Amino acid sequence: MLTGLEQLQSWFTVTAQSLFQMKRQLDKLGELVVKVTYESDPIPLQKPHLEERVKYLIYHLIKSSFVVEKQPCMPTHPQKPLIIKTGVQFTTKVRLLVKLPEVDYQLKVKTTFDKDLPPGRVSRQFFILTNNTKVMDIEDYSNGWTQLSEVLSWQFSTFAGQGLNKDQLSMLGEKLLGQLASCSDCQVSWSKFAKENIPGKPFSFWMWLDSILELIKKHLLPVWNENYIMGFVSKEMERVLLKDREPGTFLLRFSESHLGGITFTWVEHSENGEVKFNSVEPYTKNRLSALPFADIIRDYKVISDGVVPENPLKFLYPDIPKDEAFGRLYNSQPSKGVSTR
Known part of the structure; x- marks a missing residue:
């Protein structure tokens, strides 16, 4: 049973998740309008207002989720508030009630003091013992x-x-x-x-x-x-899956050594029964911006010892013919480009 700030944190986080999901859905609507629209389409007219509204709600939710978790207290009586005296040092603890990767990364907190007090209030001068701007130390959980x-x-x-x-x-x-x-x-x-x-x-x-x-x-x-990307599979498991498959069987996985990369590996069998695995350098956003991934798979060719270039990719794991799997995803005419080895 959650109580106090833990319960508030749960509510704030769930609300933030919903708002970020709305933001992503609006982004997808924007991509859709670029591809398909029609006369009197309400999306181009209403989308900017909805985006601003969602940003406004996210901003104020995160702003409201920043709270003082621990007020200054008496050193000998932690349950009592601190009586501020000249020359006395004190600390306080703050907390962000939204726990999402989108807002936890490199969050900075700046300490300031309000000097514009109402008439009749006594102004005290405070000194910050360290830099007034710090990267927030997100309490590990x-x-x-x-x-x-x-x-x-x-x-x-x-x-x-x-x-x-x-x-x-x-x-x-x-x-x-x-x-x-x-x-x-x-x-x-x-x-x-x-x-x-x-x-x-x-x-x-x-x-x-x-x-x-x-x-x-x-x-x-x-x-x-289309569920064609196995994606998260180690190199060791990749070999276990491919070794007994037909020559030219390949699978798609995300690179473990590059940020934002996808690669494919295929299996070959030599005449003496030796099993060989071949992989390509990961394709990143720079290469995929120039040519759709399905077209890359269709047009991939290998030159070996002067032999006529051929595409070694025959079956998408476990046994789906390549063109049967990717045919409807091809976007352009076949390319004459080759990859050598």
Whole structure:
């Protein structure tokens, strides 16, 4: 049972989630109007007003969620308010009741004193012992992985139109928690989720995940919503899945080493039975802005030892013919460009 500020924080956070979801839906409406509209379409007329209204509500909700959690108190009697005297130092504790990645990142707090007092009030002079502007120290908190995984799936569902399945969430859990991911009630701290870098990488788990969401929304939405992107699968599991498949079987996954990158890997079998796996450098937003991902898959070719270029991609995992899967997503005429190896 939540009480006091914990209950308020729950209400503020749920309201903020709803407002940010409205903002994303308005963004999608804007993208839709660019593609399809008609005479007397109400969206172009009403959308600016709705956007301003949502921004206004978000601004005032976050502003109202900033509260003083701990007032200055007597050192020997913490339950009593501090009697301010000359030369006495005191501290206070503030808190933001909205707990979302969108508003927790690099939040700054500036301390000021109101010098415009009503007539008859005595003015005291205060001195701030440190810099008056600080990055807010968000108090570290944790959630169980089961609860967090539901939120992540919801985030993908609202932002990209398709949630995450059990296997995808399992891989994310292993990436974030390692072997502890099998423990459903394992706690994930805010620092580990959004602040600390992934081991061996110059970015945090949330930065990596957020860059993937952005890539899907801007460049991969049709392919993602067809469930053609396996997405979250380790290189080790990728090989396990592909090794017994037909030559030319490939799968699509998000890069673990780049922010906002997608790659594909296919399997080949040599005459002596040796299994070989081939992967390409991740495609990022810069490359995907020039050519749709479905067209890249269709036109990808390999030159090997002077042999006529051919596309090694035959079947989307597990066994869907490439053109059957992506045919209706092709947007342009086949390209003559090749990739060499």
